[in-house]
Amino acid sequence: MRTLKKYLLALLFTGTILGTQAQTKSQLDKDLEDLRTWMRKKSTQADSVTRAEWPTIKQEFKTLTSGLDKNTEKLSQESKQEYNQYKSRYSEWEERNELRKAVALDGHELERWEEVMTGTTRIGSIKPADLRNAFIRMTDYTRANRRNWSLRDWDYAEFVFGELNTRKTEVLEKLNNSDKIKIAALQVEMATLKKSREAQEAYNEMREKR
Structure with a gap:
């Protein structure tokens, strides 16, 4: 029992x-x-x-x-x-x-940068099939204009870059392999362009301190 x-x-x-x-x-x-x-x-x-x-x-x-x-x-x-x-x-x-x-990014100015760099102010709604072209447009614009940008301009550009990166994360599984590879290459180039800007900024600060 x-x-x-x-x-x-x-x-x-x-x-x-x-x-x-x-x-x-x-x-x-x-x-x-x-x-x-x-x-x-x-x-x-x-x-x-x-x-x-x-x-x-x-x-x-x-x-x-x-x-x-x-x-x-x-x-x-x-x-x-x-x-x-x-x-x-x-x-x-x-x-x-x-x-x-x-x-303290200005909302209207940010929308202008979004439109110029990506072709839309609704980056969070970019379709997966259109994301590659948005990255290409942003990188081309950065490559062509970065030498004339102020630090303030870079603030806006980097914010837009961040928005596109987030959208990529959101739709990653819906991207084909070709788009994934191309976008990854463009992300590396954008990061390189950003580093060149930071290097130039550091050099200018060093010269000012002399």
Whole structure:
């Protein structure tokens, strides 16, 4: 009889554990779906929200990811990869917002730069098939005009570059291999052009200190 009771208790304990794990998994699936929906909604707003709205955005993201952060190891490999992509994309949004706040970019002037460099002021809505041309246009414009840019001009150009990079991350799985390779090459060139600007700036500062 004791053996039977022990067996039943063990069975009940195992069932409780499995039930708890299933409940946790179900909640994690719901949390990820809620985050997925939120990210899709914010994708079209990330660069248009005002400074006053960002604390709310941050709190919403923190709330949505709280359970996922605590139970990341319980996610499937596919869900874990998706979650990491969302965190990376959000970090880029926040980083660009901090940059925009730090240099106080003017909204109308930023739209002008977006239009000139990419052909649209709605970079977050660029179709995957059109993203390659947007990167080409931006790089061509930078290559042709960078020597005449002020540091302020570079602030706008780098912000637009960041917007395009974010859009690439969002639609990466929908890009064909040829576009992925071309865009990656253009990203490297843009980074090189930026470094040449930073080197020139450092050289000018050194000369001024002499």
